[in-house]
Amino acid sequence: MSRIEAGIVAYTLSSDYYARVGADFDTEAVDDAILAELNRRLPSGIVVERSGKVLADEELAEEARSLDWPALLQQIDVDQILADHAR
Numbered sequence: 001m002s003r004i005e006a007g008i009v010a011y012t013l014s015s016d017y018y019a020r021v022g023a024d025f026d027t028e029a030v031d032d033a034i035l036a037e038l039n040r041r042l043p044s045g046i047v048v049e050r051s052g053k054v055l056a057d058e059e060l061a062e063e064a065r066s067l068d069w070p071a072l073l074q075q076i077d078v079d080q081i082l083a084d085h086a087r
Contacts, residue, residue: 006046006064007054011038011073024087033081034073041072 012031031050038048045057046064056064 002058003045003047003055004058004061005053006056006061007069008052009038009048009054009069009073010052011035011048012052013078021082023082025082026085026087029085030081033085034076034078037076037081038072041075042067 011034013027013034018025018027035048035050042048043060043063045060046067047055049055054064
């Protein structure tokens with residue numbers, strides 16, 4: 001089945017966020033963990049690549065575009081991910 005691009009999602013934490021929490025983290029591992037958790041929450045046939053591109057099976061492209069991405073990202077326990085990847 002062919003997948004098409006259905007958007008872009010900014011899932012990585014900003015440097016300002018890291019500055020606010022004030023510790024040293026493996027930022028690449030944090031990004032990977034957030035991405036993995038985000039993809040676990042998506043319907044089958046929709047995936048976010050490491051680049052932030054949203055790919056969806058053709059028949060799910062409109063559903064992917066209509067997802068509430070900020071709400072999905074807010075459901076992820078970023079504090080726990082940071083705790084798991086502190087240096």
